[in-house]
Amino acid sequence: MAQSRADLLEGTLDMLVMRALADEPLHGYALVHRLKLTSGGRLTVPHGSLYPSLHRLENQGVLKADWRLTDSGREAKFYRLTAKGRKRLDADVAQWRELSIAISLILGPA
């Protein structure tokens, strides 16, 4: 069930990350598990591709990061969605839903 890196377009991953972080701030490791959980186990993002995505979004101002203490007492870098990020997320999701309708129509009934 592990998806290879090439299957997930960069932009799609960004969108999923934003969505996951819209609910609450998480650090990278927790984010992997959150995505797996929310997708019902269908999606295991390769750990390595997550961090480039997080950093990219942080540079673009979509996410904001700060260091906090976890339950276990260690310091971890938590990412949360900014207002700008929320707007971008809404736009991306709308676009994605349009796209997925189009694709479904082209592919025809299952």
Place this chain on the structure above:
Amino acid sequence: MSWISRLFRRRSLERDLDKELQFHLDAAAADFVRGGMSRDEAHRRARIELGGLEQVKEDARDARGTRFVEDWWTDTRYALRTMARSPGFTIAAVLTLAIGIGANTAVWSVIDALMRRTLPVDRPEELVAVKRVGVEDGSYILSHPALLNMRAAARGTDIAAMASVFRSYATIDDQPESVLSQLVTGNLFEMLGVRPLAGRLLTPNDDVAPGGGPVVVLTESFWERRFGRSPSVIGRVIRVNGTPVTVIGVAASGFGGLIVGQSVDMFAPVTMQHELKYRMNAASWNASTDRPWVPQMGISWLTLIARVPEAARTAVMTQLSGPFRNYQEQELIGRDSASRADVLRERLELEPISRGFSPLRQSFGDPLRALMVSVALILLIACANLAGLLLARGAARTHEIAVRASLGARSGRLVRQALTESLTLAAIGGLCGLVVAHWSTAALLKLASNGIRAVPLNATLDGRVLLFALAITLGAGLLFGIAPALRVRRVNLYESFKTGGRVVRGGHRLPLGRLLVVGQVALSLLLVVAAGVFVRTFQNLLNIDAGFERETLVTARLDVRATGYDPGRLPGLYDRLLSEARAVPGVRSASLSLGGVAMGLQLISEYVVPGRTLTREQRRAQESYVTPDYFATTGIRLVAGRVFTDRDDANSPKVVVISRTTARRLFGTDSVIGKRFGYSQDALWEVVGLVADVRANSLREDPPSMIFKPLAQEPRQYITSIEVRAVGNTAPAPVISGLRNAIATVDKRLPVRDLVTMEAILERGLTRERMVARLAGAFGLVALLLAAIGLYGVISYSVARRTNEMGVRLALGASPAAIAWVVLREQLRTMAIGLTVGALLWFPVLGLTRRLLYGLSPHDPTVLGVATSLLLAVGLLAGLVPAMRAARIDPIEAIRAQ
């Protein structure tokens, strides 16, 4: 965090990244441990899940977006470390580049200042000069009444005028000083949009009437040099050529007149012509040059400048044609029909002069262009040299490259790094090149000067020049860096690890390196041949027979007119000058003349010969008025008849002595003794003597038609030259100083200039050729040196590469001499190809220099032969050391390295 701050906070960002990923690994490992794995196994699984720590870091770094700059910075630091490791190579490379880039920048900045900079005035593209075309090279001069008529006919257009820059003598602090002055119309400054730096400038009110407007305007450079920018000079009265004038102001900074390369010191109104004793560059017809010139229609001495936008030019030319016809009418008076036809052939043209006038531009334009090509060739050779050396060095670093490639460096990254090395080298070379450029610009201008005054060109390192330097630095860096950089990609990992990088092997015999050397040899051949022809040209000119004595003849320029003698006192002055000069110990004879011996004042007139029709070239000749001893003093050879004696005076019949060229042009024969000619049919002189030709204008020009008249028969003439002939074979210094004292004894106010031998005067006239010869010679040497280095480099490398092959040969019984011959043979082959290519380029390229040469063809085979032999010798010499090294190879060591 913005891009810039990310760039500068790299280190803390890296720390954060490490910490973040470490947390991830620990958290993942903890989970695995909780799931029952051992600690070691858990950590291993965590690492695998993450997928290669370094890889993830690299991707995260890429996401930072600052990669490009960071990589460039890393590469540059690495390049600097590498260069520091081989200081010899680095210094040689930087030096080569500095010289190449510096020389190119220097030449370009001089060319820019001379050829391309526009005048520092308002809208220079609108300025035109009124030119008379249709006869020979055309001319610019017109008379003052013609100027006024043209102004009246073209009312909407600003028309100003200027005369030639002339040397005057200003008495500022009771001492006469030589000052370069120019007469201009009152509206010139307004028209050009030049503003005053202090005081006021000339206005149309200053040139209303002849003698009116006794004022002068200084240039900033003169104000600074002579008065230290003191404001008290405004309003001060000084005497110029004897006439008091008031200093009214200083012109804006950077304005020195419209003639590029001549730095004017002061400007005066044209109406002061007579008072300031201006008598230069004028053509007169039916007029008296002794009376003020301004009102006379028959004296043409002014160059007209107008502000006419391009669209209006045709209209204005039509407007001016009427007054020009009017002016031509007076030029036709008293001429015969052939002469009339010549005059009527002329018409007016408006010539754009946005870059000003420049005799410098005309005479130095060609040599400078040739110079530009030569320095560009030198830079090309230097780049080829460096490329070859870098290629050879790169081949020796394959091991290092192989290691880095196997560690994951992509080939694009490696190429970028190699290119950065070259560019860093070029950058350092370029910076040093700026220093070289600064110094060599000054040296170049000094070479171009004729020794008495430096060329006043403002060729400093400004923005344009720096941009040029940057461009060629970049170009050079890419040029010599691209081949070694691309070569990096072809490193065979397996091969290089197997041999440990010690033996450089390969099927290809480095053809690129050989190709570069072939190119170098070809270009060097061209430069050496160029050196040869230019040096020969200079020698040819120097050794030409000028028609007069050179080493033993001393002359001095006297400005009698400026001292204010009235014509009645001239004979007395002349007698005293001659007797004092003859009394100087070591002097054999002395004389006075109007125009000196050569390159002095030229008085050109037109003549008629009864019964003959003459073309324009035939009827024009140069006149000089001389004392009887002139020919004996100057050494001009008498061919037939006699020279002047004391009996040829104001009361005896008018006589002349003419030169061979004059005889042939006027009469068509050499037997001219007794024949008569003159300005017109009624005033004829008798030819009493025929002398050999004299190169009176410059050594390069053909001898002009010369006509000599006795000074005694031309009273009221102001001479400009005194000549003395020394006893013996050279003119010793005591003669020169003795003459100076003699003149001072007669009248210490008399300004004396250029008191030197004729040899020195002639050499000054060859400034251009000498500059070209010296520079070409220097470039030839540099080219030889670079070619030698290149040849040495490539052959050494070839020997190093073929060490085991030669070892095998030696082991199989070949003699060391045979091995050495193998090496030399390769060298000869390379040279042969290079020389052939060079010879093919030689014909078209050298043909371009034809105009600069004298006395030999640009395709002179002797020069080509000598250059070829020289290069062959140098090449063989360069190959000698590697050849001997090859002969001494220890076969066992060589084979073992395999």
